[in-house]
Amino acid sequence: MTIEWKDGVLRCGGVLAVDDAEQLLQLLLDAGADAAPGADLAACEHVHSACLQVLMAARVRVAAWPAHPALAAWLRAALPEQT
Amino acid sequence: MNPVLQQFLLESRDGLEGIAASLLALERDPANAVLMDELFRVVHTLKGNCGLFEFPDMFRVIHAAEDLMSAVRDGRIAYDRDMADALLDAMDFVAEQLDDVETAGAPDVAQAPASGALATRLRALVEDGTCAATAAEVDVRMAAALALAPAPLRAEWDRLAAAGHAPLWVEYAPESECFFKGEDPLYQAMQLPGTVWQQVAPAEAWAALPALDAYRCNLLFQAVTTASRAEVDTHFRYVPEQVWIAPLPAAAGAADLAARDPELAAEALAIVQAQRDALWTDADAPFVPGRLKGAVATIRACMAAVGRDVADLDACEADALARAHAAPVLAWIERHAQQPAAVPAPAPAADAPTAELAQNPGRRADDHPASRVLKVEQTKVDRLMNLIGEMVVARNGLPYLAARAEDQYGVRELSREIKAQHAVINRIVEEMQDAIMQVRMTPVSFVFQRFPRLVRDIARRLGKEVDLVLEGESTEADKNVIEALADPLVHIVRNSLDHGLETPAERLAAGKPACGRLTIGARQEADRVLIEVADDGRGIDPARIKQKAYAKGLIDEAALERMGDQEAVNLVFLPGFSTAEQVSDLSGRGVGMDAVRSAVDKLGGSVRLESKPGQGTRLQLSLPLSMAVTSVMIIESGGAQYGIPMDLVVETVRIPAASVHAIRQHQAAVLRGRIVPLRSLNGLLCTDRPQRRNDQDELATLVLRIHGQYVGLVIDDFREVVEVILKPMAGILGSLAAYAGSALLGDGSVLMVINPKELLQ
Numbered sequence: 001m002t003i004e005w006k007d008g009v010l011r012c013g014g015v016l017a018v019d020d021a022e023q024l025l026q027l028l029l030d031a032g033a034d035a036a037p038g039a040d041l042a043a044c045e046h047v048h049s050a051c052l053q054v055l056m057a058a059r060v061r062v063a064a065w066p067a068h069p070a071l072a073a074w075l076r077a078a079l080p081e082q083t
Numbered sequence: 084m085n086p087v088l089q090q091f092l093l094e095s096r097d098g099l100e101g102i103a104a105s106l107l108a109l110e111r112d113p114a115n116a117v118l119m120d121e122l123f124r125v126v127h128t129l130k131g132n133c134g135l136f137e138f139p140d141m142f143r144v145i146h147a148a149e150d151l152m153s154a155v156r157d158g159r160i161a162y163d164r165d166m167a168d169a170l171l172d173a174m175d176f177v178a179e180q181l182d183d184v185e186t187a188g189a190p191d192v193a194q195a196p197a198s199g200a201l202a203t204r205l206r207a208l209v210e211d212g213t214c215a216a217t218a219a220e221v222d223v224r225m226a227a228a229l230a231l232a233p234a235p236l237r238a239e240w241d242r243l244a245a246a247g248h249a250p251l252w253v254e255y256a257p258e259s260e261c262f263f264k265g266e267d268p269l270y271q272a273m274q275l276p277g278t279v280w281q282q283v284a285p286a287e288a289w290a291a292l293p294a295l296d297a298y299r300c301n302l303l304f305q306a307v308t309t310a311s312r313a314e315v316d317t318h319f320r321y322v323p324e325q326v327w328i329a330p331l332p333a334a335a336g337a338a339d340l341a342a343r344d345p346e347l348a349a350e351a352l353a354i355v356q357a358q359r360d361a362l363w364t365d366a367d368a369p370f371v372p373g374r375l376k377g378a379v380a381t382i383r384a385c386m387a388a389v390g391r392d393v394a395d396l397d398a399c400e401a402d403a404l405a406r407a408h409a410a411p412v413l414a415w416i417e418r419h420a421q422q423p424a425a426v427p428a429p430a431p432a433a434d435a436p437t438a439e440l441a442q443n444p445g446r447r448a449d450d451h452p453a454s455r456v457l458k459v460e461q462t463k464v465d466r467l468m469n470l471i472g473e474m475v476v477a478r479n480g481l482p483y484l485a486a487r488a489e490d491q492y493g494v495r496e497l498s499r500e501i502k503a504q505h506a507v508i509n510r511i512v513e514e515m516q517d518a519i520m521q522v523r524m525t526p527v528s529f530v531f532q533r534f535p536r537l538v539r540d541i542a543r544r545l546g547k548e549v550d551l552v553l554e555g556e557s558t559e560a561d562k563n564v565i566e567a568l569a570d571p572l573v574h575i576v577r578n579s580l581d582h583g584l585e586t587p588a589e590r591l592a593a594g595k596p597a598c599g600r601l602t603i604g605a606r607q608e609a610d611r612v613l614i615e616v617a618d619d620g621r622g623i624d625p626a627r628i629k630q631k632a633y634a635k636g637l638i639d640e641a642a643l644e645r646m647g648d649q650e651a652v653n654l655v656f657l658p659g660f661s662t663a664e665q666v667s668d669l670s671g672r673g674v675g676m677d678a679v680r681s682a683v684d685k686l687g688g689s690v691r692l693e694s695k696p697g698q699g700t701r702l703q704l705s706l707p708l709s710m711a712v713t714s715v716m717i718i719e720s721g722g723a724q725y726g727i728p729m730d731l732v733v734e735t736v737r738i739p740a741a742s743v744h745a746i747r748q749h750q751a752a753v754l755r756g757r758i759v760p761l762r763s764l765n766g767l768l769c770t771d772r773p774q775r776r777n778d779q780d781e782l783a784t785l786v787l788r789i790h791g792q793y794v795g796l797v798i799d800d801f802r803e804v805v806e807v808i809l810k811p812m813a814g815i816l817g818s819l820a821a822y823a824g825s826a827l828l829g830d831g832s833v834l835m836v837i838n839p840k841e842l843l844q
Contacts, residue, residue, distance in 0.1 A: 050300070051297075052283070054297050072414075074273055078282075078283030
């Protein structure tokens with residue numbers, strides 16, 4: 001799992017496990033009042049539901065979707081895309 | 084078997100017993116909230132424990148039962164007999180599954196349909212009562228759900244339906260604590276087969292980010308799938324209550340698409356999806372630009388045909404070609420072939436979990452004070468008891484040793500010290516014996532607790548009304564005695580219900596209350612425990628019994644004439660006697676009461692039957708409190724020592740040879756005005772030596788009382804009475820019914836203990 005801010009975009013990779021939800025939430029909180037942070041999920045292999053709902057609650061806009069089609073399809077069904 | 088599973092089995096069985104008792108109690112007193120709470124708690128714990136293992140069938144049934152109880156507890160539906168039946172059946176099912184787990188290590192998978200049927204039956208009861216899911220409500224919910232889906236997609240679903248796919252609408256609302264159970268609802272949703280559309284929405288509005296609890300699941304998954312209902316059910320088999328599945332109504336989106344050509348649009352969309360699949364399967368293969376170009380051309384044509392915008396497709400294509408990877412085009416297809424999710428609708432059951440939590444603070448059973456009771460496996464106690472038994476034998480050796488010290492070695496001082504030591508050890512051993520007996524003592528409620536259910540079920544089946552009264556449930560006896568008592572008692576109770584008690588109509592005609600009364604009582608009397616089963620039914624007709632016994636050739640004509648009523652009633656204990664005209668599945672298989680008597684005999688007990696025609700029947704079992712230590716009289720006969728159980732010995736007498744009379748080929752003597760038949764032990768054991776007489780020409784005779792009759796057993800001489808640990812005969816010797824067992828004496832010799840009941844038959 002990797003989660004980091006890079007050029008104002010939250011870059012996530014690997015498997016976002018259930019234990020990572022708290023760290024993810026903390027990172028998003030630290031980012032401050034930015035209304036709609038962007039996220040790059042291209043390198044994500046899986047996103048646990050707990051992480052997903054953190055992303056949803058933070059109104060994250062996704063800049064790049066994961067490669068796995070089913071995961072991408074479900075994440076698209078949950079998160080808005082960055083325009 | 085791993086210890087956790089073992090503990091689970093142990094606790095679950097305890098739990099099931101408690102549940103059955105509570106269910107029956109509730110049937111009498113449906114309004115009792117305390118009972119209901121207790122019941123709910125036990126079932127909830129059972130469910131929780133069950134969830135630790137891979138027992139989906141068991142879990143499903145328990146869960147459905149819990150839901151039903153929850154509905155009753157919240158007052159949504161009223162508790163009734165059908166509900167009790169369903170719940171009891173559910174608990175039986177769970178018990179069967181536990182048996183399977185114990186014997187085979189895993190529940191029988193063939194039980195899945197039974198489990199499904201039970202769960203459906205339980206759920207049907209909930210729904211019947213609450214009318215929660217009427218067809219109209221399904222329609223309303225469906226309509227609300229459909230409003231979320233964009234029109235083109237609905238058109239596609241119509242096409243799927245038309246092609247015979249019967250798309251299903253699936254709503255999966257994971258419970259808020261699901262993360263703590265190791266569940267990942269998104270993963271679960273992703274694995275759903277045949278998904279053609281999906282959406283994830285918050286179950287209730289998101290809290291502000293700082294207040295967000297990441298580990299409280301607030302997600303609602305919606306999807307349309309072409310998978311079959313069975314596949315979807317299987318997919319969500321562990322969380323059936325969190326899933327709502329309904330078939331999509333036919334022509335869901337037809338109206339919206341009237342202007343366009345729906346089939347064309349759907350087909351175009353399908354072709355675009357097919358391109359995605361084709362490109363995706365190639366994703367790992369070497370990149371072939373031609374294939375990508377072909378796919379893009381197809382997509383462009385399709386989209387143009389249905390009037391869709393393809394503006395950014397060129398850019399994606401260029402990007403893909405530049406990166407030599409199909410990903411940008413795939414992303415484009417995802418974006419356009421599947422419309423982004425619409426505004427999430429407020430979830431219907433949004434605040435249910437919080438409401439439930441508020442109502443039941445601390446619902447878990449964890450906060451109960453720790454019990455001071457140790458649960459020990461019976462084999463461990465048995466081992467301890469065997470060791471104490473050997474201690475008794477070793478102690479019995481000390482007096483012999485003392486005698487030898489004095490007689491053989493002439494050390495009187497040492498002999499006295501050994502005797503003193505013997506007294507000390509004796510006291511400790513006796514206390515140990517007493518203590519282990521206390522451990523093994525089990526209340527008769529262990530056996531009695533099954534009767535409320537048994538009586539209820541049988542009475543319902545027979546169409547009789549019975550009021551069961553249990554008395555003296557706390558009376559205790561040795562575990563072996565109590566356990567061995569179970570089957571005979573069940574038999575007796577069945578007999579009472581089947582033959583003894585009349586139907587309500589018959590009872591009213593006889594001037595009795597319609598509801599019969601069956602009393603099962605236990606009490607202790609000296610060193611025996613008495614069990615009584617009494618009913619107020621029609622009683623036993625002695626004349627009919629006598630006729631029956633005569634017809635079956637069990638008694639001769641002379642006996643028929645002189646037999647008293649009391650004696651006649653006891654004929655039912657004869658082997659092969661059964662009065663039922665029809666063989667029923669309850670009783671009357673012809674193995675009736677003689678099986679009861681032989682079981683009780685085996686325990687060293689006795690049976691007595693009293694009956695008054697028209698008023699009822701009373702059956703009394705008398706059993707020893709404990710079977711561990713047996714008191715036997717050592718006797719001598721034919722140059723060998725034997726033991727005779729003391730509980731049969733009425734008196735020991737020396738009968739002058741002159742007062743023995745021969746009646747035909749039998750011998751008898753008159754003792755205290757009563758004729759007592761005499762049998763010689765040597766004769767019974769088939770040794771041809773005559774019994775030895777003493778100097779006054781007297782015969783040593785043990786008067787025994789067997790099944791209420793006195794018999795004199797002639798032997799050579801009496802010895803002392805000892806307490807022994809009787810070991811049943813094993814192996815080939817086990818078939819020798821004439822011996823009750825063997826015991827080890829203090830000097831190391833083996834004493835054969837005779838079973839006079841068998842020997843004198």
